Amino acid sequence: MPVFFISKDSLDDNRLVVVGPLVQHLRGSLRAKVGELFLFADSNYRRYRVCLDEVSQKRIVGHVVDTLTKPNNNFVRTTLAHALIKPHRMAWMFQKAVELGVNSFIPLITKQTSLQVRVTQYPHLLERWRRIVFEAAQQSERWEIPTILPPTTLDKFLKENSDFDLKLLLWENEKEQRFSKVFRSKTSPANICVLVGPEGGFTDAEIEAAKSHGYYPVTMGSCTLRSETAALASLSVIQAEFG
Numbered sequence: 001m002p003v004f005f006i007s008k009d010s011l012d013d014n015r016l017v018v019v020g021p022l023v024q025h026l027r028g029s030l031r032a033k034v035g036e037l038f039l040f041a042d043s044n045y046r047r048y049r050v051c052l053d054e055v056s057q058k059r060i061v062g063h064v065v066d067t068l069t070k071p072n073n074n075f076v077r078t079t080l081a082h083a084l085i086k087p088h089r090m091a092w093m094f095q096k097a098v099e100l101g102v103n104s105f106i107p108l109i110t111k112q113t114s115l116q117v118r119v120t121q122y123p124h125l126l127e128r129w130r131r132i133v134f135e136a137a138q139q140s141e142r143w144e145i146p147t148i149l150p151p152t153t154l155d156k157f158l159k160e161n162s163d164f165d166l167k168l169l170l171w172e173n174e175k176e177q178r179f180s181k182v183f184r185s186k187t188s189p190a191n192i193c194v195l196v197g198p199e200g201g202f203t204d205a206e207i208e209a210a211k212s213h214g215y216y217p218v219t220m221g222s223c224t225l226r227s228e229t230a231a232l233a234s235l236s237v238i239q240a241e242f243g
Contacts, residue, residue: 096232
C-alpha cells in the first residue's frame with residue numbers, strides 16, 4: 001500500500017483532515033470510499049493507518065486506527081551527486097534512485113555537462129524534480145522524502161560537502177578498484193556519497209580534484225554504462241551491502 005505524506009496540521013489528536021491536491025488523487029485515481037483504510041505519514045517518521053469517515057470533493061476526513069514508528073535500523077544514508085543529463089533521463093534516474101533508498105540528491109554542473117541550464121530555470125526544474133521524488137517516495141513506502149538541492153558546480157560541491165564517511169567516484173577508466181575493496185576499508189559508514197559524471201564523463205582535472213577530496217574511484221565492470229544506469233547499479237550494490 002502506498003504511503004501518503006501529510007503536513008503536521010492535518011492531524012488533530014486522532015482525527016485526520018486532508019485537503020488540496022491529495023484529495024483529488026485519493027478520490028479520482030484511487031476511488032477512496034468511506035470505511036477504507038489508507039496509510040499516511042508525517043515528517044516525524046510516523047505512519048498512521050486511517051479509516052476514512054468522510055469523502056467529499058474538497059476534503060477527506062478519517063480517524064487514526066493505529067500508529068507506526070520508524071524501525072530502529074541503522075541504515076546507511078546515501079547522497080547521490082549526479083551531473084545534469086537529458087531531462088527525461090534525469091527524471092527517470094530520480095524516480096528509481098528513490099526506490100533504491102537514496103536520502104539526498106545534488107545535481108552537478110561539470111565541464112562536459114551537455115544540458116545547459118540557466119539559473120532562472122532552477123526553480124522550475126527543482127519543482128518538477130521534487131514532485132517526481134515525492135511521488136516515488138509515496139509509491140515505494142519511504143519513511144521520508146529525499147531532498148534535492150539546487151544544481152551546483154562540481155568545484156563548489158567538492159569544497160562545501162566533505163562530511164561523508166565514504167566517498168565513491170564512478171569512473172569508466174578505473175579498471176581494478178571494485179566496490180568490495182573499498183567497502184573493506186570502510187566497514188561501518190554512516191553516510192555515503194556517490195559521485196557520477198555526465199554522458200561525456202569527468203575530465204582528468206575533475207577526477208584529480210575528486211581524488212584530492214577523498215573520493216575513491218571505483219569500476220562498474222567491463223560494460224560501458226549510461227551515467228544514470230551506473231548510478232542505479234552503484235545504489236543497488238550499496239543496498240546489498242549496507243541496506
